[in-house]
Amino acid sequence: MATLNYPKIRRAGRWFDVRRRRLGMWAYTLNRITGIGLVVYLYLHLGVLSLLARGQSSWDSFVSLARSPFYLGLDVVLLAGILIHGLNGLRIALTGFDVGVRAQKALFGILMLAAAVALIAAALKIFGD
Amino acid sequence: MISMKMLEIPLQIFRYREGEPPHYDIFTVQVADTAHVIDAMDAVWATRDRSFTFRRACHHSSCGSCSLRINGVEKLPCITRVMDVWDGHAPVRLDPLRNFPVVSDLVVDVSAFFQRMSAAGMTITRSAEPSLPVSVDNLAVTGVLSRPVEVPESLSRFNRFENCIECAICMSACPTMATDEKFLGPAGLAAIYRARQKADNPSDVAHLLGLADGEHGVWRCHSAFECTAACPQAVDPAGKIMALRRELIARRFKVAARAAAVVPRTRNYSAPAGPTKHGGNGA
Amino acid sequence: MSVPHVIVVGAGSTGAATAHDLALRELRVTVIERGEVASGTTGRNHCLLHSGGRYCVTDRESAIECIDENMTLRKIMPDLLELNDGLFVALTEADFAFKDRFLEGCAACHIPARDIPVKRALAMEPYLNPATLAAVQVPDGVFEPFRFCLAFLATARRYGAVVRRYTEVTDFIFSGKSVTGVKVKDRRTGETETLGADLVVNAAGPWAGEIASKAGVSVPEVPTAGVMVTLDCRLNNMVLNRLNKPSDGDIVVPQRATSVIGTTSWTVEDPDLITIPPEHVARMISQGEQLLPPVRKVPMRAKMAVARPLIARSGVDAREVSRTFECFDHAADGVNGFITIAGGKTTTARAMAERVADIVCEKLAIAAVCQTRDVPLASYRLFYQ
Amino acid sequence: MENPFAEEPKATSAWLWQVFTGVGLVILLGLHFMANHFIAKGGLRDFADVVAYLRNPIVLVLELLFLVFVTTHALLGVRAVLLDFGFSESIEKRLSRALTVVGVLTIGYGLWLTWNIIR
Numbered sequence: 001m002a003t004l005n006y007p008k009i010r011r012a013g014r015w016f017d018v019r020r021r022r023l024g025m026w027a028y029t030l031n032r033i034t035g036i037g038l039v040v041y042l043y044l045h046l047g048v049l050s051l052l053a054r055g056q057s058s059w060d061s062f063v064s065l066a067r068s069p070f071y072l073g074l075d076v077v078l079l080a081g082i083l084i085h086g087l088n089g090l091r092i093a094l095t096g097f098d099v100g101v102r103a104q105k106a107l108f109g110i111l112m113l114a115a116a117v118a119l120i121a122a123a124l125k126i127f128g129d
Numbered sequence: 130m131i132s133m134k135m136l137e138i139p140l141q142i143f144r145y146r147e148g149e150p151p152h153y154d155i156f157t158v159q160v161a162d163t164a165h166v167i168d169a170m171d172a173v174w175a176t177r178d179r180s181f182t183f184r185r186a187c188h189h190s191s192c193g194s195c196s197l198r199i200n201g202v203e204k205l206p207c208i209t210r211v212m213d214v215w216d217g218h219a220p221v222r223l224d225p226l227r228n229f230p231v232v233s234d235l236v237v238d239v240s241a242f243f244q245r246m247s248a249a250g251m252t253i254t255r256s257a258e259p260s261l262p263v264s265v266d267n268l269a270v271t272g273v274l275s276r277p278v279e280v281p282e283s284l285s286r287f288n289r290f291e292n293c294i295e296c297a298i299c300m301s302a303c304p305t306m307a308t309d310e311k312f313l314g315p316a317g318l319a320a321i322y323r324a325r326q327k328a329d330n331p332s333d334v335a336h337l338l339g340l341a342d343g344e345h346g347v348w349r350c351h352s353a354f355e356c357t358a359a360c361p362q363a364v365d366p367a368g369k370i371m372a373l374r375r376e377l378i379a380r381r382f383k384v385a386a387r388a389a390a391v392v393p394r395t396r397n398y399s400a401p402a403g404p405t406k407h408g409g410n411g412a
Numbered sequence: 413m414s415v416p417h418v419i420v421v422g423a424g425s426t427g428a429a430t431a432h433d434l435a436l437r438e439l440r441v442t443v444i445e446r447g448e449v450a451s452g453t454t455g456r457n458h459c460l461l462h463s464g465g466r467y468c469v470t471d472r473e474s475a476i477e478c479i480d481e482n483m484t485l486r487k488i489m490p491d492l493l494e495l496n497d498g499l500f501v502a503l504t505e506a507d508f509a510f511k512d513r514f515l516e517g518c519a520a521c522h523i524p525a526r527d528i529p530v531k532r533a534l535a536m537e538p539y540l541n542p543a544t545l546a547a548v549q550v551p552d553g554v555f556e557p558f559r560f561c562l563a564f565l566a567t568a569r570r571y572g573a574v575v576r577r578y579t580e581v582t583d584f585i586f587s588g589k590s591v592t593g594v595k596v597k598d599r600r601t602g603e604t605e606t607l608g609a610d611l612v613v614n615a616a617g618p619w620a621g622e623i624a625s626k627a628g629v630s631v632p633e634v635p636t637a638g639v640m641v642t643l644d645c646r647l648n649n650m651v652l653n654r655l656n657k658p659s660d661g662d663i664v665v666p667q668r669a670t671s672v673i674g675t676t677s678w679t680v681e682d683p684d685l686i687t688i689p690p691e692h693v694a695r696m697i698s699q700g701e702q703l704l705p706p707v708r709k710v711p712m713r714a715k716m717a718v719a720r721p722l723i724a725r726s727g728v729d730a731r732e733v734s735r736t737f738e739c740f741d742h743a744a745d746g747v748n749g750f751i752t753i754a755g756g757k758t759t760t761a762r763a764m765a766e767r768v769a770d771i772v773c774e775k776l777a778i779a780a781v782c783q784t785r786d787v788p789l790a791s792y793r794l795f796y797q
Numbered sequence: 798m799e800n801p802f803a804e805e806p807k808a809t810s811a812w813l814w815q816v817f818t819g820v821g822l823v824i825l826l827g828l829h830f831m832a833n834h835f836i837a838k839g840g841l842r843d844f845a846d847v848v849a850y851l852r853n854p855i856v857l858v859l860e861l862l863f864l865v866f867v868t869t870h871a872l873l874g875v876r877a878v879l880l881d882f883g884f885s886e887s888i889e890k891r892l893s894r895a896l897t898v899v900g901v902l903t904i905g906y907g908l909w910l911t912w913n914i915i916r
Contacts, residue, residue: 004230004231005230014227014307015307021355024354024355025304025355027352032878035878039871042867042871046903052844052914053913053914066841067841086823090820091352092819095352096352096374096812097371097374101368101371102368104352105354133689146600146601180599182447186456186557187557189713189715189716191459192559194455194558207714236448236600240796240797243794243796247794252491253559254494260666261539265645265710278649283526283551284495284496288495289494292669294668308882344889345880348808348809363669377809378813381813
């Protein structure tokens with residue numbers, strides 16, 4: 001009996017589908033989006049750091065460019081990714097050790113609140129300077 | 130005669146026939162306001178379209194065969210009241226379970242699910258656990274009955290079926306299952322947990338923990354807890370996955386400690402682990 | 413001569429057990445089922461593994477079948493049963509007066525029954541009505557009807573049987589006055605085909621009459637519906653029965669985390685679509701409350717109704733109709749190669765299968781004996797693999 | 798019957814490492830951010846500042862630890878995403894090996910860069 005089956009490539013994208021899902025699914029999807037974003041950033045960052053090996057002038061000209069408001073905005077986005085991924089990671093780590101499993105939703109809420117507060121504080125600092 | 134209010138309820142049903150593109154059909158059927166969704170499905174089949182296929186058997190959440198998605202969320206139509214999922218206007222949408230090949234309409238091929246349950250090897254019966262509510266005034270209260278429960282002379286202990294009815298709802302709700310075809314899945318891992326609790330022989334325990342520790346075992350779980358939220362039987366598969374993780378981690382450290390000692394390096398899992406905190410109300 | 417091919421119509425408990433028996437006798441078997449396994453009467457079952465106690469006064473033939481099969485099923489499907497025994501409980505003076513006849517009936521049917529002190533009964537069943545006057549313990553049990561059928565079919569398949577679900581019989585093929593096969597339609601694809609058979613067994617439960625009519629014969633069956641109510645928690649460890657003749661709402665069967673109260677009885681026209689009368693549900697609650705007073709306090713989880721395939725006896729009320737089974741060889745009606753197995757209960761499905769398989773073998777002149785009393789069943793999970 | 802799920806590799810270690818590095822990164826990233834983007838004047842160090850900073854042995858050790866943690870954590874994460882594609886076991890093994898190579902190269906590049914800066 002032939003069946004209706006979806007190709008693997010379509011399966012692989014299903015983690016993105018949060019329709020009709022609950023909080024934990026949003027946590028997972030957010031974690032993955034930020035995770036992938038951070039990997040991309042990591043390699044961009046490592047690439048940019050190669051300027052350090054080219055000597056003082058190329059690095060310092062990059063630094064002056066990076067102090068523009070556009071780059072500072074990107075920094076805030078980066079920080080948001082790090083906070084979401086890092087703090088949600090703490091939830092995954094704790095529940096993985098069988099700690100706070102029943103309170104995982106509340107845990108996620110508290111951690112994301114902490115992320116938001118930290119992000120606002122950091123943004124004020126970044127743009128305040 | 131108790132008066133019975135009848136409803137005209139529209140159902141938007143996923144239809145699929147081999148070789149044809151899937152589509153939705155809308156049927157309006159008459160059911161009592163106290164009816165469950167499965168009664169409405171029955172009415173579609175009996176009065177509207179005899180070619181409509183779906184799975185069902187017990188109509189009271191014991192067999193686990195009728196599981197599907199109602200308005201996108203995994204449910205058992207036999208215990209879901211029509212009034213709880215219908216807003217009074219828009220059709221109630223019925224889709225087959227996710228993550229399983231669709232055979233026809235709402236029928237999916239659940240062999241992948243039963244392969245996992247067979248691999249876990251959990252027996253369907255369990256014994257010696259109190260199964261009666263402590264308080265009937267507040268069913269959420271858990272604990273020990275104030276009156277002691279005696280076991281009939283002819284028996285050594287009471288026994289009962291496991292909570293898991295093998296409805297596969299958790300495997301449909303699981304986002305890891307959505308992408309990783311080889312994942313053992315929430316029910317499979319919860320069954321491993323229960324089988325591990327029942328196992329009294331160290332080699333069985335080692336085998337079960339080995340399964341859970343595989344490349345597509347407990348560590349693939351993304352901690353979305355969708356399975357526990359969707360489970361109609363309060364099996365709490367995610368809780369079981371986390372309990373297995375804890376035991377595996379504890380054993381990993383024990384093995385490491387033993388390897389560091391003078392004792393020759395070994396992968397022996399023979400030391401029985403203490404009872405885990407989910408022990409009381411297993412799958 | 414090639415191995416004869418038998419088609420079994422229906423994959424409820426009777427059809428599943430029949431396919432299993434015939435397959436073990438090394439016949440070629442094809443099961444035709446229009447829906448999922450156990451999607452008819454068997455599925456919506458009270459899940460009671462009868463000790464026979466329920467029938468030992470009014471219907472001894474059924475009671476003896478029940479206790480025999482109860483013991484056999486414990487052997488062949490030990491992992492598929494909740495075995496906590498059952499209590500017959502007297503709540504009124506009339507119930508109490510029934511006790512002696514009940515114990516006598518149990519003794520006559522060889523049902524091990526034990527008159528136990530009320531205090532002990534209440535210690536075993538904390539939610540039992542404290543006004544209980546007497547309690548008799550019998551070896552009742554609980555099964556899971558769906559898995560019951562899957563286990564028989566999985567085993568049958570191991571012996572070569574073929575199970576075709578979502579396939580319905582549309583017509584019979586004749587050669588003269590003999591049935592030589594059936595026309596079937598796959599409900600999933602709409603495709604029709606003809607299957608040849610040396611013999612067709614009609615095990616369609618309350619739909620047996622409908623199937624028989626396609627072959628031009630009739631079956632004296634009365635589809636009789638019953639309502640069952642499932643509670644959202646388990647209130648009893650053991651099966652609880654009223655110590656009296658079978659009547660509405662006189663039994664509460666516990667299963668998994670639920671208790672199921674049953675049942676009522678009324679004759680239905682169309683077994684395909686049964687509307688649950690709300691007064692029957694209310695009656696289940698008020699009757700169940702007598703055995704277990706907290707019944708009204710716990711939410712209802714599900715309610716169900718299904719037609720039972722009772723065999724009609726002229727001038728007899730549905731409650732009085734024997735719950736035993738009967739084989740109809742339609743050769744008596746002028747149609748060869750077609751047998752209907754009707755009546756019965758899931759508890760006695762294996763015995764029904766043995767009887768019909770004996771007749772099948774006799775008609776096909778095959779000397780094969782029944783083996784189903786001793787062969788343990790395969791895991792029901794294998795059905796889907 | 799053949800059991801399709803009976804496989805040997807023990808995945809506890811990978812997960813534990815992911816958690817260990819994850820927690821480590823939360824701490825190290827906190828320090829990294831503080832030191833490089835908040836304490837540093839204008840949010841970024843200029844060249845001379847970077848060189849001086851990295852020549853502090855404590856900083857050097859922390860930054861190298863950061864390099865190892867972030868690389869392994871990132872690549873284990875990539876592996877988790879790749880496992881979701883349901884590739885065959887042999888491809889999965891090859892992907893794991895490829896990711897190991899990428900990890901070694903990344904850490905090697907980081908070490909080379911650091912050496913270039915502080916020598």
